Amino acid sequence: MNLASPVQTAGGGRASAYFKRLMWPLIVLAALLIVNIAVTGFDFIVPSVHDGRLGGAFVNILRRSAPLLLIALGMTLVIATKGIDLSVGAVYAIGAAIACQYILNGDQSALGVVVTAVTLALAIAALIGAWNGAMVAYFGVQPIVATLILMIAGRGIAQLITGGQIPSVADDSPFVSIGRGAIATVPVPIIIGVAVFAALVLLTRTTALGMLLESVGGNPEASRLAGIRAKGITVLAYLIAGICAGLAGIIGAANLGSADANNGGLWIELDAILAVVIGGTTLLGGRFFLVGTTIGVAIIGTLEVTIINVGLSSQWQFTAKAIVVFIVAMLQSPEFRAWILRPFRTGRPGRTPAAHDPEKAPAK
Amino acid sequence: MSDEPIVQMTGITKDFTGVRALDGVDFTLRPGEIHAIMGENGAGKSTLIKVLTGVHSPDAGRILLDGEPVRFNSPGHAQAGGIATVYQEVNLTENLSVAENLFAGREPRLGPFINFRAMRRRAKALLSDIGVDLNVAAPLSSYSIATQQLVAIARAVDIDAKVLILDEPTSSLDREEVAVLLRVMRSLADSGCAMVFISHFLDQVYEICDRMTVLRNGTLVGEWATADLPENELIGHMLGREVETLDALDRRRPHDRPAQSTPLVSAAGLGRKGAVAPFDLDIHEGEVIGLAGLLGSGRTETARLIAGADRHDTGTIAFDGRRIGGHSPRTAAARGIGFCPENRKTEGLVGDLTVAENMILAMQASRGWARAIPPARRSELVAEFIDKLDIRPANPDLPVRHLSGGNQQKVLLARWMLIEPRLLILDEPTRGIDVGAKADIQRLVAELSDAGMAVLFISAELDEVTRLSDRIAVLRDRELIDILHEESDMTTDRIVDTIVTRGSAE
Known part of the structure; x- marks a missing residue:
């Protein structure tokens, strides 16, 4: 479990552990921003106001990243339990399909219909999340298998809901403003993203949920023997991930004005996992960092724009993303940092990565 | 040749x-x-x-x-x-x-x-x-x-x-x-x-x-x-x-317990196939019961059944005279049974969490996730137990895996002492830790039992068992073969004799 522990020195509390986890992602994000500013000027970062709403390159990145942020935040909680949720992309499509289809069947411009549609979509998404969680917690299905089922079936379900069509919502429907509107000049998706982030931070850190999640993910057997209701907590994590994915789908659909069952949120689960890992939460479970995940999302969002800004063709997108992910992963590895810094450290004997665990070795 | x-x-x-x-x-x-x-x-x-x-x-x-x-x-x-x-x-x-x-x-x-x-x-x-x-x-x-x-x-x-x-x-x-x-x-x-x-x-x-x-x-x-x-x-x-190393601590004076009191925990025919043969054992308040036997004799398995860590498939277990239905770590903790398992690292502590978090885990688990222990109360409790058990370094925010074995064991003990249990089950609490911490833990067991807590104590070191226990249950080949209770029986030789003679009598 020591794989991703940059904290080798004794001492230091929670705050410094936090900072050490977040330092490398922050440096990468700063580097990306500096590259963009150097190429396109300060307009990149400074928001401008057009037609009564904030604009500018960076604000647009944040606005477009909102669905990914929601999914990645939910994914963070699931990964903290030592799990993973591959079905979020499909739940995104289902959420979008339910909301759009319900609105099409009613009065498109009525606020009540839109509210009911959104509530219904979120309820179904929550149900799907709870289903995933129940399979993992109560029936012992491995998380990757349990959620793979809906990853495959989910888009089919979304197609059944839309009848194989791509339902389009009229531009004058209140629904569309969830994706395109602004409140007090701030785009609605950003507001939703910030609100969900704040809600999850409050939910996990002012109650004991965060600590118990970390305990269950960090050592399931010890948690069981300490009397923790691990099953309920696991289901809750998947349920939150489901709601987040459904909400992400609604924002995505509202932005486009339509729900595409096949391509809406395609591969978004992989970007979300990436953002979580970049943010310092390990796939082994335990400690989780919602702030880190947010930085990870910002890195991924900024990267896509950076590729275009520096004049690379869009074909470079995947390769460039892979390179940045590679760099972040390497920077987070204590072994790699020790190796790369070795020529600069003279006289100080380095810790060998293969050092024996003092208590494990002489056992028996 | x-x-x-x-x-x-x-x-x-x-x-x-x-x-x-x-x-x-x-x-x-x-x-x-x-x-x-x-x-x-x-x-x-x-x-x-x-x-x-x-x-x-x-x-x-x-x-x-x-x-x-x-x-x-x-x-x-x-x-x-x-x-x-x-x-x-x-x-x-x-x-x-x-x-x-x-x-x-x-x-x-x-x-x-x-x-x-x-x-x-x-x-x-x-x-x-x-x-x-x-x-x-x-x-x-x-x-x-x-x-x-x-x-x-x-x-x-x-x-x-x-x-x-x-x-x-x-x-x-x-x-x-x-x-x-x-x-x-x-x-x-x-x-x-x-x-x-x-x-x-x-x-x-x-x-x-x-x-x-x-x-x-x-x-x-x-x-x-x-x-x-x-x-x-x-x-x-x-x-x-x-x-020679632990001379300082004298053998604890045994308790005079009222003859007719209802046992705190009473196991009748409790057993699990492949783990330990059915056994009877009563544990009274304020009593220290030692479990002695060689490696693989069923000491740990016995403790785990009483703690609810493993399910029993025969017999019954009663608490305060009332039979317990679904016995699990959670219900056991709710009744006031604390269990420090043999393997601190894999079954006891959550290595990534801090000293403070590991300490309050059982207490928090009993309150449920929605009712967090108020931060002020939490720091107060953690500071109190770090001080009481002399945990070093005295930093509640350090990840617990950075602590030495003895201090980790004390964190685990603190976790259960926080919920003020009526029975504390300690499986090899002194294994692999230094002599100072060992003496601290022995002293603590004596103190807790003087204050009325029952303790089930397992150790491979017979000296420790004889020094602390009021009664000693002796196990061999996954069977509880005898319970020594006379003051004169509390010696290492007597335990060894019991293991040898009962074993060869079969």
């Missing part, structure tokens, strides 16, 4: 970052003998074997093989030198046939092709040499673990092993399978092969071994011919008496 030793290890010392696993151990193996290495958990048996087979390299000392100094870098290297090992888990390939396993990597060839007919013929001959008759073309997986072990032995023999090491080969075998294995071992020894046998089954050791070397806490206790060392002396040597 010459008396020249085939293996001679002298002054072997091995350190693992600060922990001395072996300290100047000598070991001599002669051709044609079966030699047992005996000792409790942590005595250094495995480390000694791993030094001999090249898994670990010794920090000091030397190894002579056939009179020549050798230093093996890897198990493969040791095997080439004639030292083969058969482990508890067979390391063969299950989906290949018996013959293919026997000759893997050195198949008889016919030009570029494998000569399967010759391979099968030779395999048959090889196995019949050690008195085993198998269909050598059948996949290995179609045979029992015992037979697979025999195949592993046959393979070791055929590659001209001069020394064969058998590490707990019998622990998953039934009685008849053991008999076959022991017969094969004897016939190999008669043909000159030297064997090292590690087993915690004393009867097997006495049946098959010529000599035994006893280790304790990484040091050599001595080497004896089996015939010269009666079983009770052997057990005494293995368990030892560390009186």
Whole structure:
């Protein structure tokens, strides 16, 4: 479990552990921003106001990243339990399909219909999340298998809901403003993203949920023997991930004005996992960092724009993303940092990565 | 058969970052003998074997093989030198046939092709040499673990092993399978092969071994011919008496408990198949019950059933005179039963979480996630227990994995003391920790029980058990054989006698 522990020195509390986890992602994000500013000027970062709403390159990145942020935040909680949720992309499509289809069947411009549609979509998404969680917690299905089922079936379900069509919502429907509107000049998706982030931070850190999640993910057997209701907590994590994915789908659909069952949120689960890992939460479970995940999302969002800004063709997108992910992963590895810094450290004997665990070795 | 030793290890010392696993151990193996290495958990048996087979390299000392100094870098290297090992888990390939396993990597060839007919013929001959008759073309997986072990032995023999090491080969075998294995071992020894046998089954050791070397806490206790060392002396040597280090603490005065009081916990016919035979045990308030027995005697299993960590499949358990239905760690904690498991790292602590978080885990679990312990109350409680138990470093925000074993154990104790349990179950709380922390924990147990808490205490060190306990439940071969309760019975010798006499009476 020591794989991703940059904290080798004794001492230091929670705050410094936090900072050490977040330092490398922050440096990468700063580097990306500096590259963009150097190429396109300060307009990149400074928001401008057009037609009564904030604009500018960076604000647009944040606005477009909102669905990914929601999914990645939910994914963070699931990964903290030592799990993973591959079905979020499909739940995104289902959420979008339910909301759009319900609105099409009613009065498109009525606020009540839109509210009911959104509530219904979120309820179904929550149900799907709870289903995933129940399979993992109560029936012992491995998380990757349990959620793979809906990853495959989910888009089919979304197609059944839309009848194989791509339902389009009229531009004058209140629904569309969830994706395109602004409140007090701030785009609605950003507001939703910030609100969900704040809600999850409050939910996990002012109650004991965060600590118990970390305990269950960090050592399931010890948690069981300490009397923790691990099953309920696991289901809750998947349920939150489901709601987040459904909400992400609604924002995505509202932005486009339509729900595409096949391509809406395609591969978004992989970007979300990436953002979580970049943010310092390990796939082994335990400690989780919602702030880190947010930085990870910002890195991924900024990267896509950076590729275009520096004049690379869009074909470079995947390769460039892979390179940045590679760099972040390497920077987070204590072994790699020790190796790369070795020529600069003279006289100080380095810790060998293969050092024996003092208590494990002489056992028996 | 010459008396020249085939293996001679002298002054072997091995350190693992600060922990001395072996300290100047000598070991001599002669051709044609079966030699047992005996000792409790942590005595250094495995480390000694791993030094001999090249898994670990010794920090000091030397190894002579056939009179020549050798230093093996890897198990493969040791095997080439004639030292083969058969482990508890067979390391063969299950989906290949018996013959293919026997000759893997050195198949008889016919030009570029494998000569399967010759391979099968030779395999048959090889196995019949050690008195085993198998269909050598059948996949290995179609045979029992015992037979697979025999195949592993046959393979070791055929590659001209001069020394064969058998590490707990019998622990998953039934009685008849053991008999076959022991017969094969004897016939190999008669043909000159030297064997090292590690087993915690004393009867097997006495049946098959010529000599035994006893280790304790990484040091050599001595080497004896089996015939010269009666079983009770052997057990005494293995368990030892560390009186000098912990003298300071006198034996606790036993409690005068009211004769008719309802027991706090009452187990009747409680048992679990394959873990521990049904037993009866009453635990009263303020009482310290010791569980004594050798490794594998069922001490831990007994504690786990009472703690609700494992489900019992026979008998009943009552708390305060009322029978408990679904007994689980959560319901046990709610009733006030705290359980510190044997393995702190894998079952006790959450290494990534801080000292404070690990401490409040059980208390928080009982409140549910929605009702967090208020931060002020939490810091107050954590500070109180860090101070009371003298946990060092006294930093509540340090990840608990950075603490030493003794301090980790204290964090675990604090977790349960926080919920003010009525029964505290401690499984080997003092294993692998330094003497100071050991004395602290013993003192704490005495204090808690004086304040009315019941304690179920397990330790491999009998001194500790006799010093602290009001009554001692003695286990052997997964069976509770006696409960010692007279003041005069609280001695190490009495426990050893009970283990030996009750065992051989069967």
